Amino acid sequence: MKGDYMLPPFTLYFLGALLTAILPKRLGGISRLLLVATAFGLLPFLPHGVFYGRLPFTEYVLLIKVDTLGLAFAYVFVIISFGALLYSLHVKEKAEHFWAMCYAGSGLGVIFAADWLSLYLFWELMAICAAFLIWSYGTQRSLSSGFRYLMVHLFGGICLLSGIIWLNVKGHPNVVAPLLQTERGAFYYLILTSFLLNAAAPPLHAWLPDAYPEASPTGAIYLTAYTTKASVYALLRVFPGEPILAWVGAFMALYGVVWAIIQNDIRRLLSYHIVSQVGYMVCGVGLGTALSMSGSVAHAFTHILYKALLFMGAGAVIYSTGLRQMSDLMGLGLFKKLRAAFFLYMVGAFSISSVPLFSGFISKPMIVEAALQEGQMWIYLLLHLASIGTWLCTAFKLPYYTWFGPGTKDKPLVAFKPLPPSMYLGMSFLAFLCIAIGIAPSPLYRLLPYPFHFDPYSPRHLIDSLQMLSASALCTWAFLSILKPHPFRVLDMDVFYQMLGRRTLWVCKKFYSFRTRVQGWLKRTVEGLTLLGRNPFSPFYTLKGEKTPSYEAHTYRLPLSFGMTITMLFFFLLALVLIL
Amino acid sequence: MLRLLLVLSMAFFALGFLPLEAPIVHTPWHKFRAFDSIFGFLGALTLIFLSEGLGKFLLFRRHKEDEG
Numbered sequence: 001m002k003g004d005y006m007l008p009p010f011t012l013y014f015l016g017a018l019l020t021a022i023l024p025k026r027l028g029g030i031s032r033l034l035l036v037a038t039a040f041g042l043l044p045f046l047p048h049g050v051f052y053g054r055l056p057f058t059e060y061v062l063l064i065k066v067d068t069l070g071l072a073f074a075y076v077f078v079i080i081s082f083g084a085l086l087y088s089l090h091v092k093e094k095a096e097h098f099w100a101m102c103y104a105g106s107g108l109g110v111i112f113a114a115d116w117l118s119l120y121l122f123w124e125l126m127a128i129c130a131a132f133l134i135w136s137y138g139t140q141r142s143l144s145s146g147f148r149y150l151m152v153h154l155f156g157g158i159c160l161l162s163g164i165i166w167l168n169v170k171g172h173p174n175v176v177a178p179l180l181q182t183e184r185g186a187f188y189y190l191i192l193t194s195f196l197l198n199a200a201a202p203p204l205h206a207w208l209p210d211a212y213p214e215a216s217p218t219g220a221i222y223l224t225a226y227t228t229k230a231s232v233y234a235l236l237r238v239f240p241g242e243p244i245l246a247w248v249g250a251f252m253a254l255y256g257v258v259w260a261i262i263q264n265d266i267r268r269l270l271s272y273h274i275v276s277q278v279g280y281m282v283c284g285v286g287l288g289t290a291l292s293m294s295g296s297v298a299h300a301f302t303h304i305l306y307k308a309l310l311f312m313g314a315g316a317v318i319y320s321t322g323l324r325q326m327s328d329l330m331g332l333g334l335f336k337k338l339r340a341a342f343f344l345y346m347v348g349a350f351s352i353s354s355v356p357l358f359s360g361f362i363s364k365p366m367i368v369e370a371a372l373q374e375g376q377m378w379i380y381l382l383l384h385l386a387s388i389g390t391w392l393c394t395a396f397k398l399p400y401y402t403w404f405g406p407g408t409k410d411k412p413l414v415a416f417k418p419l420p421p422s423m424y425l426g427m428s429f430l431a432f433l434c435i436a437i438g439i440a441p442s443p444l445y446r447l448l449p450y451p452f453h454f455d456p457y458s459p460r461h462l463i464d465s466l467q468m469l470s471a472s473a474l475c476t477w478a479f480l481s482i483l484k485p486h487p488f489r490v491l492d493m494d495v496f497y498q499m500l501g502r503r504t505l506w507v508c509k510k511f512y513s514f515r516t517r518v519q520g521w522l523k524r525t526v527e528g529l530t531l532l533g534r535n536p537f538s539p540f541y542t543l544k545g546e547k548t549p550s551y552e553a554h555t556y557r558l559p560l561s562f563g564m565t566i567t568m569l570f571f572f573l574l575a576l577v578l579i580l
Numbered sequence: 581m582l583r584l585l586l587v588l589s590m591a592f593f594a595l596g597f598l599p600l601e602a603p604i605v606h607t608p609w610h611k612f613r614a615f616d617s618i619f620g621f622l623g624a625l626t627l628i629f630l631s632e633g634l635g636k637f638l639l640f641r642r643h644k645e646d647e648g
Binding site: 112257258259262361384385388389391392434463464465466467469470471472473474475476479482483486490538 | 582585586588589591592593595596598614615616617618619620621623624625626627628629630631632634635639
């Protein structure tokens with residue numbers, strides 16, 4: 001460990017949030033762009049090792065680790081925040097920019113945290129900032145889903161904190177490092193659960209398709225990038241080669257795709273694809289080879305870019321039309337209105353589907369190939385199948401039923417809002433990166449932390465991919481009418497969340513009813529005693545079934561004072577007898 | 581569009597038989613050079629009908645979007 005201090009790059013993001021709050025809107029926007037550009041410029045010059053870092057204006061000293069794994073994630077985290085800033089230049093709400101900067105900063109904090117406590121603090125901060133980012137959209141649905149998001153992630157945070165405390169009690173050093181697979185205790189599974197919850201592994205994934213579609217079109221771009229990928233980073237750092245992760249990842253990949261196909265909400269569909277794509281990364285971590293883990297990092301890198309681009313495309317549609325369901329959008333002739341947005345979206349669709357010359361083609365097959373090399377045939381097939389589902393869903397179903405699609409006569413007239421130039425700027429920036437990485441993957445491969453050999457453009461791999469893409473495209477086009485979206489929302493594991501919520505509410509209501517009854521009983525007792533105190537004859541009237549007359553001092557004063565005198569005299573005489 | 585995709589599929593199917601590179605022999609099916617074409621077609625078919633079936637019959641519940 002080096003003894004010197006270092007200014008962590010994520011502090012620039014928190015500074016950006018501060019400037020957003022205090023500066024005028026235009027100046028705040030410029031300062032954010034400059035600070036993010038500065039953070040990007042600083043990254044190549046960061047020395048590798050473990051350093052002390054002091055948070056500005058605080059006495060808190062944390063440990064910062066800089067290595068190739070962290071830097072690969074840091075680069076893409078900074079790049080995507082720049083892209084999202086470009087896309088959201090037109091947004092006037094300061095709150096959204098403020099929480100977006102804090103969220104991005106805490107995501108970077110997770111990447112650079114070298115000790116468990118710092119990791120936990122940034123982990124929780126990320127969840128809180130994300131919830132505020134969702135809430136900043138201000139709709140009733142965003143309020144509800146943001147609250148659910150926060151509840152789920154606070155549960156994950158509790159798991160993580162419990163695991164960390166357990167780890168410390170067992171005498172482990174307070175450094176984020178791979179946990180030995182031989183000493184599996186409760187702490188191991190608590191931390192793993194927490195990481196998998198953030199990675200949206202089923203059945204802990206329902207928060208993602210619930211929350212991401214409810215954020216603003218611009219806020220959702222940040223959300224797609226940080227939480228799940230920070231979790232992939234944490235899995236790579238702490239659980240490399242954990243065998244169960246290979247199967248969890250393969251299941252995630254297919255599960256996400258199957259549920260994506262039946263969605264109607266365009267951003268909910270894309271959210272399920274996040275579950276699926278993160279599945280590939282988790283699988284790569286579980287396979288534990290240099291190729292698979294490098295594949296996970298590379299896929300996280302490319303996925304952040306193309307997924308943001310896809311969400312930008314969907315966000316552009318929502319911004320322009322105010323509609324988000326494919327059943328409402330189809331037949332509106334959106335292609336004529338949002339032609340450029342369609343083509344930019346398709347760059348993202350080709351990237352996620354691993355079409356040659358697009359970014360996904362150079363990263364996803366690394367993991368699939370690693371599964372093949374390890375002889376994991378079933379995992380290989382599951383990943384392959386998930387890849388087909390991604391292709392048919394993002395490149396056919398969503399664009400066809402959003403920009404084209406059969407119309408009906410009773411379609412309401414929609415007032416199209418023109419897209420601001422900033423949206424096109426952000427989308428073009430990411431589309432350029434998706435194509436550039438797809439054509440020239442070497443710079444990305446040089447960033448990867450583990451040595452490997454993989455040539456995505458070998459003739460065999462190229463032909464295999466083209467065979468699969470063309471055959472599945474043929475089948476999809478032939479049966480596209482079956483994929484026609486229905487105006488329903490399909491409930492997923494959130495059914496169980498709702499059941500649990502209803503049961504909890506039922507128990508709470510029972511407790512409330514019991515409390516109300518006890519309170520009523522106590523109130524009646526006190527009222528009775530008060531009445532008795534005011535009018536000692538009231539029970540006689542009650543027994544006789546007569547209405548208790550109201551207290552009249554002139555009527556009752558004499559008998560009351562007489563009674564009190566007799567009682568006091570009795571006690572006085574009793575005391576006298578006892579003393580004598 | 582369908583015809584174009586059909587032509588492309590057949591072309592890539594045929595390209596698979598070119599002796600460009602030694603096939604990967606980790607699994608028996610990779611000796612069959614049109615594996616990815618067949619798997620792509622059948623995989624897409626399976627997913628379309630699986631999802632549709634799931635959407636129609638196996639879902640726990642469906643809610644009108646307006647009801648949230």
